[in-house]
Amino acid sequence: MTSPGEGRDVDVVVVGAGGGGLTAAIAAAEAGASVALLEKLDRPGGNTYVSTGSIPAAGTRYQRAAGVEDVPERMAADLLRQSGAHDAEHLVRLLAGESAGLVEWLVEEHGVDLRLITDYRHVGHSVPRLHAPPDRRGASLVRDLVAAAGRLGVEVVAGNPVAGLLTEDDAVTGVRVSGERSGDHVLRAGAVVLAANGFGNNKKMIERWLPEAAATRYLGAEGSTGEAVEWAEALGARLLNMGAYQGYAAVAYPHGSIVSWTTVEKGGFLLAPDGSRIGDESVGYSGFAAEVARRTEQSWVVFDTRIRDFVAGNEPEFADLVAFGGVKEADGAEGIARVIGCSPEAVEKAVAGQRQAAESGGADVTGRSDFPMGPLREPYCCVRSVPALFHTQGGVDVGRHAQVVRENGRPVRGLYAVGGVTGGLSGREGARGYSSGNGLLSAVGLGRLAGASAALA
Numbered sequence: 338m339t340s341p342g343e344g345r346d347v348d349v350v351v352v353g354a355g356g357g358g359l360t361a362a363i364a365a366a367e368a369g370a371s372v373a374l375l376e377k378l379d380r381p382g383g384n385t386y387v388s389t390g391s392i393p394a395a396g397t398r399y400q401r402a403a404g405v406e407d408v409p410e411r412m413a414a415d416l417l418r419q420s421g422a423h424d425a426e427h428l429v430r431l432l433a434g435e436s437a438g439l440v441e442w443l444v445e446e447h448g449v450d451l452r453l454i455t456d457y458r459h460v461g462h463s464v465p466r467l468h469a470p471p472d473r474r475g476a477s478l479v480r481d482l483v484a485a486a487g488r489l490g491v492e493v494v495a496g497n498p499v500a501g502l503l504t505e506d507d508a509v510t511g512v513r514v515s516g517e518r519s520g521d522h523v524l525r526a527g528a529v530v531l532a533a534n535g536f537g538n539n540k541k542m543i544e545r546w547l548p549e550a551a552a553t554r555y556l557g558a559e560g561s562t563g564e565a566v567e568w569a570e571a572l573g574a575r576l577l578n579m580g581a582y583q584g585y586a587a588v589a590y591p592h593g594s595i596v597s598w599t600t601v602e603k604g605g606f607l608l609a610p611d612g613s614r615i616g617d618e619s620v621g622y623s624g625f626a627a628e629v630a631r632r633t634e635q636s637w638v639v640f641d642t643r644i645r646d647f648v649a650g651n652e653p654e655f656a657d658l659v660a661f662g663g664v665k666e667a668d669g670a671e672g673i674a675r676v677i678g679c680s681p682e683a684v685e686k687a688v689a690g691q692r693q694a695a696e697s698g699g700a701d702v703t704g705r706s707d708f709p710m711g712p713l714r715e716p717y718c719c720v721r722s723v724p725a726l727f728h729t730q731g732g733v734d735v736g737r738h739a740q741v742v743r744e745n746g747r748p749v750r751g752l753y754a755v756g757g758v759t760g761g762l763s764g765r766e767g768a769r770g771y772s773s774g775n776g777l778l779s780a781v782g783l784g785r786l787a788g789a790s791a792a793l794a
């Protein structure tokens with residue numbers, strides 16, 4: 338680590354050690370800055386730790402090796418098709434353009450193990466472009482990022498909650514730290530990177546910005562309490578897409594792990610407690626979460642043993658759910674009805690509807706027509722699940738180097754923001770605009786830009 342510039346304790350303070358903060362710290366240290374990476378909880382990771390660690394990128398050498406043709410323009414068009422028009426379209430184009438270099442830099446320069454996923458494309462993407470740890474666990478991504486930061490001399494300082502920003506002449510000059518373990522102190526710096534994620538775990542902010550999700554349970558990380566968005570707002574930062582969020586339609590209950598959406602994309606569907614279909618699942622796991630939440634507290638994901646075995650073979654988290662008994666086998670519609678505790682007639686109608694649509698290639702009663710593995714076959718599988726709010730997608734505006742931008746269009750000197758603190762790529766409101774990987778793309782993509790630029794401040 339280099340010595341900090343004059344009058345500073347450190348060149349760059351990074352607030353939060355999730356995917357965005359770790360990446361910002363790596364980029365800043367790589368550019369020769371001294372870095373303090375502060376994490377309020379006892380361990381790094383945040384939402385990144387509980388995610389599947391998938392980062393979308395267009396035009397990588399891994400895609401070329403797999404014969405996938407892709408370019409940033411196609412990726413930006415895909416994301417905007419899913420999201421519709423919104424306030425942060427400049428960030429969609431910026432990050433799509435950065436994405437291939439970002440993933441290759443993480444893998445080749447910093448030893449982060451990411452592989453192109455080819456067995457599914459997931460919501461919003463017209464070609465395979467998600468790059469994820471081989472075990473598809475965000476914990477592995479965090480482990481690799483922590484190791485890369487460590488090799489550059491940056492340690493995560495856990496148990497150090499940042500309580501506010503220091504400012505002088507309208508510029509940010511450091512942070513106040515206040516916690517049981519850390520005590521109260523200030524750190525003066527040339528630049529501060531806000532990488533503290535959004536406000537999913539802050540009831541008041543959810544009620545203010547996302548009333549539609551206020552009743553949906555939050556299943557993201559504990560640390561997303563929104564203070565960084567509020568500090569930036571207090572400094573006049575422009576706020577973008579504040580009504581948008583990522584939902585997830587099917588979290589296994591009571592297990593708490595996600596029911597892989599591949600079970601649905603391959604041909605499964607969701608049933609309400611009365612055994613009827615809830616709607617067209619092809620809107621994606623995020624958009625469908627709001628539909629499920631509007632209709633019912635609990636639902637059941639239905640698929641078959643072929644799909645179960647395919648997904649368990651690729652996704653260890655799902656294999657764990659199977660091993661822990663979260664996936665029940667059922668013979669016929671009657672068996673499913675027994676698991677759910679509803680009338681067999683309703684389930685028979687749902688199963689027959691899927692069979693007819695899958696055989697004819699037409700649409701079922703919900704309008705859905707894509708069932709790539711054909712009609713479900715007995716024995717069936719069911720998982721009890723609940724819809725959830727995973728993370729918020731609204732936040733502050735940033736420029737091309739991730740500097741925070743004020744309402745008047747001017748940057749806040751010394752202040753950068755990444756990931757969940759920033760306006761997301763998923764539309765202006767609701768959960769339908771989320772494409773897979775939007776969260777981590779803005780965390781690690783802006784993280785790299787912020788770190789490199791903050792190092793020069």
Ligand SMILES: Cc1cc2nc3c(=O)[nH]c(=O)nc-3n(C[C@H](O)[C@H](O)[C@H](O)COP(=O)(O)OP(=O)(O)OC[C@H]3O[C@@H](n4cnc5c(N)ncnc54)[C@H](O)[C@@H]3O)c2cc1C
Nearest residue numbers: 353355357377383384385388391499560756757774776777
């Ligand atoms: C189950 C699940 C699966 C997901 N899967 C994917 C996926 O595969 N791909 C994808 O792109 N997105 C996914 N997401 C979303 C993704 O996880 C987030 O968008 C992304 O991790 C955000 O990264 P971040 O660095 O902004 O925040 P985080 O990773 O949450 O890191 C923020 C850190 O800041 C810390 N912090 C907060 N406040 C302070 C403070 N005052 N002082 C110091 N530290 C502070 C927090 O404790 C936390 O450690 C998923 C989310 C969930 C919940």
